[in-house]
Amino acid sequence: MTACRFVVGLCAILLTSALGAAPARVEAIRVAEYDSKTRVVLELDRSQNHSLLVLENQPRVVVDISSGSLRASLPARGTGIVRSMRHAQHQGGELRMVFDLHVPATASSFAIGAGGANERHRIVIDVFPRGGEPNAAERAHSAQDGRDVLVAIDPGHGGKDPGAIGRNGSHEKTVVLGISLRLARLIRKEPGMQAMLTRDGDYYLKLRSRYELARQRNADLFVSVHADAIRDRRIRGSSVYVLSEKGSSDEARRLAQRENAADLIGGVQLHEYPPTVATMIIDLQQNASIGASLEVGDQVLQHLHGVGRVRKSSVQKAPFAVLKAPDIPSILVETAYISNPQEERLLKTAAYQDKLARALLTGIRSYFYANPPRGTLIAKRVEAGEVPRQQYVARRGDTLSGIAQRFKVPVPALIRANKLPDDRLRVGQILDIPAS
Numbered sequence: 001m002t003a004c005r006f007v008v009g010l011c012a013i014l015l016t017s018a019l020g021a022a023p024a025r026v027e028a029i030r031v032a033e034y035d036s037k038t039r040v041v042l043e044l045d046r047s048q049n050h051s052l053l054v055l056e057n058q059p060r061v062v063v064d065i066s067s068g069s070l071r072a073s074l075p076a077r078g079t080g081i082v083r084s085m086r087h088a089q090h091q092g093g094e095l096r097m098v099f100d101l102h103v104p105a106t107a108s109s110f111a112i113g114a115g116g117a118n119e120r121h122r123i124v125i126d127v128f129p130r131g132g133e134p135n136a137a138e139r140a141h142s143a144q145d146g147r148d149v150l151v152a153i154d155p156g157h158g159g160k161d162p163g164a165i166g167r168n169g170s171h172e173k174t175v176v177l178g179i180s181l182r183l184a185r186l187i188r189k190e191p192g193m194q195a196m197l198t199r200d201g202d203y204y205l206k207l208r209s210r211y212e213l214a215r216q217r218n219a220d221l222f223v224s225v226h227a228d229a230i231r232d233r234r235i236r237g238s239s240v241y242v243l244s245e246k247g248s249s250d251e252a253r254r255l256a257q258r259e260n261a262a263d264l265i266g267g268v269q270l271h272e273y274p275p276t277v278a279t280m281i282i283d284l285q286q287n288a289s290i291g292a293s294l295e296v297g298d299q300v301l302q303h304l305h306g307v308g309r310v311r312k313s314s315v316q317k318a319p320f321a322v323l324k325a326p327d328i329p330s331i332l333v334e335t336a337y338i339s340n341p342q343e344e345r346l347l348k349t350a351a352y353q354d355k356l357a358r359a360l361l362t363g364i365r366s367y368f369y370a371n372p373p374r375g376t377l378i379a380k381r382v383e384a385g386e387v388p389r390q391q392y393v394a395r396r397g398d399t400l401s402g403i404a405q406r407f408k409v410p411v412p413a414l415i416r417a418n419k420l421p422d423d424r425l426r427v428g429q430i431l432d433i434p435a436s
């Protein structure tokens with residue numbers, strides 16, 4: 001897959017930002033430190049192409065803006081991993097900005113178009129210390145114990161694109177960010193699991209930038225979180241989608257059209273891969289990852305049964321642009337219907353957002369326990385028999401003996417594995433299924 005990786009890398013550079021030949025002025029520079037990364041935001045008066053280069057020997061990130069000038073003053077002090085900043089104006093109008101770093105790093109960038117009246121064009125550069133996020137889980141085990149699996153969480157929509165809007169005015173972009181932030185927190189508490197967010201605030205992100213971010217960090221899974229809307233306000237429940245190029249139902253196609261339309265809002269053009277490159281990448285890897293995506297989707301759907309209604313009891317296929325990362329298993333979860341007044345009310349509550357996030361977590365965890373990527377801590381723990389390969393979420397009408405029968409394990413083993421005080425179950429309860 002080296003060739004494909006190379007092509008993908010090339011595309012990432014071609015993808016960066018848009019349009020105009022007129023020079024852009026960098027009018028403001030913001031640098032902020034997060035748990036996992038340092039983010040530099042350049043605010044521009046117009047959109048302009050940029051490219052990103054990461055150097056390892058003398059750790060630094062170089063951003064070239066094809067035609068631009070610096071109007072903002074550079075921060076006097078470093079922030080996070082960025083030690084200092086400098087710039088150079090090249091002949092031909094190119095503006096080079098250099099961020100010197102404390103340690104070797106990886107970096108990714110994306111451009112955001114101007115949205116509301118006060119918003120400017122932005123180039124966002126995320127710089128990650130090499131080796132990923134130094135969180136508690138990682139500090140607790142060394143590299144030889146196996147790496148963490150990385151889950152890329154993608155809260156749908158954002159900024160000028162609110163997504164679906166409920167009757168009481170709730171925005172999809174807001175509730176799905178809430179669910180996603182909760183999910184990221186839960187994942188980071190799991191041994192052997194790590195999370196990244198494609199967006200962690202209310203800003204607009206192109207669909208392709210979303211999975212490019214996941215790919216640049218070598219994510220093991222991509223989960224796009226949404227809330228659906230439909231004219232018939234009685235309809236409710238969750239659905240899980242994976243990518244299909246064709247052969248999807250009419251309803252799935254309509255939904256995909258609406259979710260994909262986000263990229264055209266505000267006149268921002270989709271940047272397509274050159275067709276020949278696109279075909280090659282997709283042919284190489286898409287089929288393999290759709291199989292894995294179906295498996296994750298299945299697990300997540302099973303666990304969503306424990307939360308509320310599930311609209312479609314099997315994983316659906318639709319041509320979502322955001323799921324087109326050819327080499328990462330990807331699912332899109334429509335958590336509930338924001339158009340249904342009852343679900344709109346629930347979606348806004350911390351309790352329901354938490355329930356959904358927990359269902360997503362357990363679905364994702366079950367998938368990784370059943371299919372641990374080689375070289376990960378989870379793979380080692382599964383091999384050592386330290387963690388169960390399977391989990392089950394209790395549904396209405398389930399009994400302990402019924403579940404024991406289904407998985408061919410004795411009831412007492414089920415009780416012991418889950419430290420149950422008695423044989424009563426509650427709906428949504430997660431049971432570890434011990435090896436039979």
Ligand SMILES: [Zn+2]
Nearest residue numbers: 156163226227
């Ligand atoms: Zn959506």
